[in-house]
Amino acid sequence: MRKWFVVLIAVVAGLVTPATAAASPSTFSRTQCPELYVLAIPGTWADIAEPGILREVTSGLGPRTLVHFVGYSATAFPWEKAIYGKSKAQAVANTVGLATTMLRRCPRTQLALTGYSQGADAAGDVAAEIGSGRAAIRPQQVAGVVLLSDPRRSRKDNLVGYQLDGQGSGGPRLTGMGWLSHKTFSICAPRDLYCNTPRESYVTRIVGYLAETSDPNPSQMHQYHAEASAILDELLAKGGIGALGREVSNQRARQQIIVFNRFLQSGVHTNYAAFEVQPGVSAVDWAQQFLAGLSTQHQ
Template identity: 70%
Template sequence: MRLRATVTAIVTLVITVAVMAGFAAPAQAAPGPRGCPKLYVLAIPGTWANNQNPGLLGAVTAGLGPETRVDYVGYDATAFPWEKAVYGKSKAQAVANTTGLAVTMLRRCPRTRIALTGYSQGADAAGDVASEIGTGRAGIRPGQVAGVVLLSDPRRSHDNNLVGPPLEGQGSGGPRRGGMGWLLPRAFTICEPRDLYCNVPRDFYVTRIAGYLAETSDPTPSQLGQYQAEAGAIVDELLRQGGLGKVTYELSNARARQQILAFDRFLNSGSHGNYQAFEVKPGVTAVAWARNFLAGLA
């Protein structure tokens, strides 16, 4: 009887282990659906660029390897009322399209990981998508995102992981509420120091208000908290400068003229389009760093 009990216990243990292994093995070893990439890079071009002409993102996403698929996110990519869409509406479209592409891929290929990159308005949108994921406000888990790299992000913050020389200013649109959340350790931003879209001095209040108005030109309901936070930050900072008299000065025609001239110098400098030459460290350009970062994620 003891021998039978011992044999029965051993057989039961073997069957149990086999059954457990049978359940566990497919989750670790079974291949994903055919055609699923290891890494899915969603690249959002800047204003006036498009899928056929993605601008500098073409160099950022070139030759990332056979295990990586790259899609350029299509959207209006405009900014002014006389174009297809004002900036706020155009960017909201980019955010929605990016999220839709990511969700569609993850439903078909749950083991694929997402990477986000963007330039200028595209960086604004990619950063918003990353922020929503990182702070738990999206239908995508932070663990499904391999990395984020933004170039000339108009909502760059001192809290972001900056690649390149230290900067005094922040993005013209104001920082994102909650930042990158859980994605912060693998989300990076690059900004040419002279680029006022991503490095506007904090005392350029007229410029910051213009950036705020661009961001809110077609308000997105999910971003209302962000809009309120940035408006409150501008007002608080102005009042801390010295009361209503200082507010009047900071918003005066003279100060506005200074900032208009500074912005004109910025536009003429070409710094916003200088990322293929701008070196984030000796011998490594911004575009090269961003490409190497994405290539290392697969």
């Protein structure tokens, strides 16, 4: 059982393999204002020097676009720099700080957000806050958002590619994307359990919830309670605590270990450059073309 929970936590944290692609932030004169400002948040174990697939996603966006990779701990476990909840909170705060600074200096600049894995988790939270009207950044200042392997993907989100029955392992954002709903797009490979966890996998969802709330913010206690209630209500409706008991039974545990081991070994979570959302168009290609289209609109 202990091994099973370790595997589950690894899935929730998105710790399959570290990113290896190299990249650096775009250069842009401090006296100039870009037409489009793209903030890209790398996934777990990546950083602004090695942002993984986001290097390709943000390449070739034009001379009037400024790209910044957001730095943060990008860790998940207590023995690393920060547990998942604290690490993601850093990513959110740093993203908001960069965006606010730019838009105050350049109020006519448009903002775009993108992220992968834990970075998509953070970028999605920032977008949801803006879309709800609770942020200092106005929804009309955001040109678009594209999220790859978002652990808080909702079945109501605009999904690029195959239709999916599951949801993110961390549970959906209960407020949705608000006024940014029509500008936000999510990409998730069907076999990526990080962003497509079956709704009946209650243990996985509970572990995901615990990862999301591992560094609780007092201002979000109402949302934490609502998310916990959503899981509990579904659990009770589907057979109560007995459903959870069946899932952690020895037979079910063995099945889950096999499923998650296959997932970890498949590399599907780190292979979005090969995952096709349309014939001949990979997830990375689609995301890059989406951002390039925003860049063209604002130049």
